[in-house]
Amino acid sequence: MDSLTHLVAGALTPLAFSGAPRRRAMALFGIAAGELPDIDVIFGSTPEALMSAHRGITHALIWQPLLASLVVLPFYIWLCRKSAPSPAGVRPAANHDAFGLGRLFLVALFALYTHIYLDCMTTYGTQIFLPFSDIRVAFSSMFIVDLLLTMPPLALMIYAWRLPPAKGASALFSPERTGARRHGQALPEMPVSGRARRIARIAIAWMLLYPLASLGINAAVAALRSPSLASGASLRLLTEPFSPFVWKAVIEDARTYRMGTLCPFSPDEPLLQNFVQPEAMLYESLKRQHPIFRQFEKFAPFMIQTERPTDYMTQMDYTETVREYAFADLRYIISADSPARFFGREDPNFILEARVNDSGALLAYRFLRRGKLRSTPWILLQ
Secondary structure, eight states: OOHHHHHHHHHHHHHTSTTOBOOHHHHHHHHHHHHGGGGGGGGOSSHHHHHHHTTSGGGOGGGHHHHHHHHHHHHHHHHHHHTOOOTTOOOOOOSTTTSOHHHHHHHHHHHHHHHHHHHHTSSSOBOTTTTTOOOOBOOOOSOSSOHHHHHHHHHHHHHHHHSOOOTTSSOTTOHHHHHHHHTTOOOOOOBOOHHHHHHHHHHHHHHHHHHHHHHHHHHHHHHHHGGGSOTTOEEEEEEOTTTTTSEEEEEEETTEEEEEEEOTTOOSOOOOEEEEOOOHHHHHHHHHHOHHHHHHHHHOTTEEEEEEEOOHHHHTTOSSOEEEEEEEEGGGSOOTTOGGGGGTOOSOEEEEEEEEETTOOEEEEEEEEETTOTTOOOEEOO
């Protein structure tokens, strides 16, 4: 999912726990925990790292308790220092005693697993079983940016934070507050009110249940449309920018894919485009010659192949005829009749290109993060 969605989920998490202090630091703590798995983007400086590292080990289920500890311990130490007794013996209530280390750990763990859950609901896939398996779990329930998922919880989060704190937890003129003010220390923190806590829980419930509802729509539409397919063909619905109201229908049949935009409530059939799957012998040869093609095969479950003639200047550098092949994934190609075309989303993401001579030798390759980045240099092998 996008960073804003993870930010909202992380900021809501502390609010949903009983006894949470109403302080900005708690929101920042939840955001840090909710965004932490995406720290793996710093390892994506090469194409190989991008395909293997992002949504990799930092998104694995088994490592989340360790990540939770990494974010909890510094925050708890900071809380203890903020709550250290003054020379006069006044101890401002920072609520880390009532909302202690164990509960902080649960907050962080819930935010981390929510992050992974939301990522698994996209088409990109998440390697949650590392280091035991590098399989990518992808339910194709939501597009990477889904305003219907994010905007309602965001509005509820803002409303919950603007509500007054719980009454009676810390009186305005209590001895603790008066002593803290006299010694120049931080004022005691009031806990989140019950109403704000209920609102936060509703918002989190929406973020957890909405993907399941979208997944149900996906399964129902696929079940209704599958009987009309020819024998041997299979249908998969992938997300589009306006899912669950618009889906990308991918029909696999023999060595081809057919793809079009499908609206669940429209009786019309999608306008299908034909795509060719990779030539088996050619791609097997490329996998033997360079490991990036093996990685791309795991990364791209709906891989297609296109061929184009090599330009004259490039051909002059070789004595044999050179052909250029491009391999892409239908998950990152917008359908010709998709509403997203009106917003300029036409060029696909993640394209692996190869130059091959008549004897099948791999001469050069390059990886394009965006199809329009044609200035990306080729990596020459021969």
